[in-house]
Structures are given as structure tokens and as C-alpha cells.
Amino acid sequence: MTISATQMLVVTAVLLLLPSPGSAKDSNDTVPLVLWHGMGDSCCNPLSMGSIKKMVEEDVPGIYVLSLMIGQSIIQDTENGFFKDVNEQVAFVCNQLAQDPKLKDGYNAMGFSQGGQFLRAVAQRCPSPPMKNLISVGGQQQGVYGLPRCPGETSHICDWIRKKLNSGAYTDMVQKHLVQAQYWHDPLNDDLYKKHSVFLADINQERVLNETYKKNLMALEKFVMVKFLQDTVVDPRGTEWFGFLKTGQAVETETLQESALYTEDRLGLAQMDKAGKLVFLESDGDHLQFTREWFTAKLLPYLH
Ligand SMILES: *[C@@H]1O[C@H](CO)[C@@H](O)[C@H](O)[C@H]1NC(C)=O
Numbered sequence: 369m370t371i372s373a374t375q376m377l378v379v380t381a382v383l384l385l386l387p388s389p390g391s392a393k394d395s396n397d398t399v400p401l402v403l404w405h406g407m408g409d410s411c412c413n414p415l416s417m418g419s420i421k422k423m424v425e426e427d428v429p430g431i432y433v434l435s436l437m438i439g440q441s442i443i444q445d446t447e448n449g450f451f452k453d454v455n456e457q458v459a460f461v462c463n464q465l466a467q468d469p470k471l472k473d474g475y476n477a478m479g480f481s482q483g484g485q486f487l488r489a490v491a492q493r494c495p496s497p498p499m500k501n502l503i504s505v506g507g508q509q510q511g512v513y514g515l516p517r518c519p520g521e522t523s524h525i526c527d528w529i530r531k532k533l534n535s536g537a538y539t540d541m542v543q544k545h546l547v548q549a550q551y552w553h554d555p556l557n558d559d560l561y562k563k564h565s566v567f568l569a570d571i572n573q574e575r576v577l578n579e580t581y582k583k584n585l586m587a588l589e590k591f592v593m594v595k596f597l598q599d600t601v602v603d604p605r606g607t608e609w610f611g612f613l614k615t616g617q618a619v620e621t622e623t624l625q626e627s628a629l630y631t632e633d634r635l636g637l638a639q640m641d642k643a644g645k646l647v648f649l650e651s652d653g654d655h656l657q658f659t660r661e662w663f664t665a666k667l668l669p670y671l672h
């Protein structure tokens with residue numbers, strides 16, 4: 369299960385970044401960071417979340433970094449990324465964050481791939497402790513329509529998932545048990561999506577407009593979204609910036625700013641945009657591919 373944040377990152381980390389002299393600070397007024405890994409990955413893979421955690425700890429001396437484990441073991445954590453009801457995962461995380469005394473004054477959150485939209489649900493549903501900055505790294509904020517490729521060594525699981533999605537992503541059985549179905553967004557069956565998507569349609573205000581979601585999301589200081597320009601895993605790529613396919617067809621895309629979600633401002637994103645709270649970043653690589661230099665230059669500023 370070696371996946372996500374790439375060997376490239378690890379190699380560059382070794383070559384480029386010995387801790388800079390004089391960076392050790394005595395003060396410890398750092399803001400804690402919560403990480404949520406992507407599909408097929410786990411909290412503690414040394415090549416992915418492990419290396420991110422280590423890198424942040426080196427760059428921000430004294431910082432508390434919590435890499436979320438969903439379940440009781442690394443194996444469960446990986447499996448839950450495919451099979452555990454996302455609403456239950458979010459509730460599990462909310463509970464864990466609320467009980468962690470180190471987070472009580474607030475934290476920044478960084479989600480990788482599907483972890484990006486899951487942490488947004490945490491922001492919308494669980495305002496305490498407060499999330500300050502939310503960083504979605506290749507997250508699918510408007511879901512996906514297609515599963516062209518799975519990251520890493522999980523292609524047999526991927527084939528199986530694809531079959532299930534095609535056989536009826538919005539049936540109760542598939543919705544209940546398949547994580548990827550819970551952010552499956554079929555523009556040709558918009559009514560089914562709105563009615564039966566147990567996770568994404570809820571957090572994206574497709575059924576009712578939950579004012580609490582809007583208020584909580586708008587309480588963020590920044591909502592940073594990273595898009596990977598050569599992404600071959602996420603379809604359509606625009607979802608990483610909260611865009612999607614236009615409803616009723618599967619070719620033309622629209623940006624967040626063109627969507628009804630924004631023009632009707634159902635989630636507060638238009639107000640956040642006008643207030644300068646939305647940050648759109650790009651990385652010129654495949655899914656979750658970036659160098660340590662890029663990370664330091666682009667994302668580190670949001671971890672303070
Ligand atoms: C800084 O504070 C965090 C959170 O309380 C703690 O986990 C960490 O160990 C502290 N670091 C240092 C160097 O004291």
C-alpha cells in the first residue's frame with residue numbers, strides 16, 4: 369500500500385532539506401495540524417503521511433501534528449477509506465478532535481485527496497474545536513464522475529469499486545458501504561444524486577440549505593484548494609477547485625464561480641471568495657505529486 373505523496377517527495381526531502389540552522393525556536397505558539405490521508409493510504413505510511421508529518425515537524429519546530437487513524441489499526445484505517453460510511457468517519461473524527469486537549473484553541477487541517485472533502489465536512493458539522501485554515505490537497509470537493517485509476521497497488525479493489533459504481537452508485541446498498549459512491553456525482557442523473565447521495569449532496573447543500581453548514585464554513589480563516597494539473601486519478605480535475613461538469617451532460621465543465629452553489633451562495637463560498645478567504649493553488653504534476661520546495665513555498669504559509 370505505498371501510495372499518495374510520492375517517493376519524489378521523499379527523495380527531494382532528503383536532498384534539499386536539512387533543517388535550516390537557527391530554526392529551532394524556544395517559543396511554542398504553533399497552531400496544531402490535523403492530517404487526513406487519501407484513499408488506499410493510512411495515517412502512518414512512512415512514504416506518505418509519515419513523511420508529511422516529519423517534514424512539517426522539521427519546518428515548524430514545536431508543532432503538534434495529528435495524522436488521523438480511522439479505526440483501531442493501520443489496516444482498519446486503510447480499509448475504512450474504502451468501506452466505512454463517510455458520515456460515520458466524520459463523526460468519529462469530530463469526537464476525536466473534541467477530546468484532544470492540544471486542539472482546544474483551534475487547529476489547521478490538511479486533507480489529501482478524499483481527506484480534503486471529509487475535513488470540509490468536519491469544518492461544517494463540528495465547529496468546536498475551531499478549524500482555522502482548511503487545506504484540500506487534490507480533494508474532490510464536487511465529487512467525481514469516473515474512477516480512471518486508483519493510486520498505488522490497489523487496482524484490483526479499484527476494478528471492483530468501478531463495477532459497483534456502474535451497477536448503481538445511488539442504490540442504498542452501494543451508498544451505505546462504498547466510500548467512493550458517497551461522493552459519486554453523476555451529472556446525467558442529477559435528481560438521483562441529489563436525492564440519494566448520503567454524503568456529498570448533504571455537505572454541498574443539494575437538498576436543504578443548512579445555515580449551520582454555511583456559518584461554520586465561513587468561520588474558516590482560509591480555505592485553500594490545490595489542483596494537480598496532470599491529475600490522472602481524479603475526474604474531472606476541476607473538482608479539486610470546486611468546479612464540476614455542467615448538469616445534464618458529461619463533457620462541458622463549469623468553474624465554482626459559474627455554479628449555482630456559488631451564484632446562489634448556498635454554502636457561503638461566494639462571500640468567502642469576496643473576503644479573500646478562498647485560495648486556489650496548482651501543482652504541475654499527477655495526483656498528489658509535489659516537491660518539498662513546492663510544499664514549503666505554497667502550503668507552509670498556511671500552517672501558522
Ligand atoms: C508544543 O505544544 C504542543 C501542543 O501542546 C506539544 O505537543 C509539543 O510537544 C510542544 N512542543 C515543544 C517543543 O514544547
Ligand SMILES: *[C@@H]1O[C@H](CO)[C@@H](O)[C@H](O)[C@H]1NC(C)=O
Pocket residue numbers: 492493494576578579580581
Ligand atoms: C444542519 O447541520 C447541523 C450540524 O451538522 C445538524 O445538527 C442539523 O441537524 C442540520 N440540519 C438540517 C436541517 O439538516
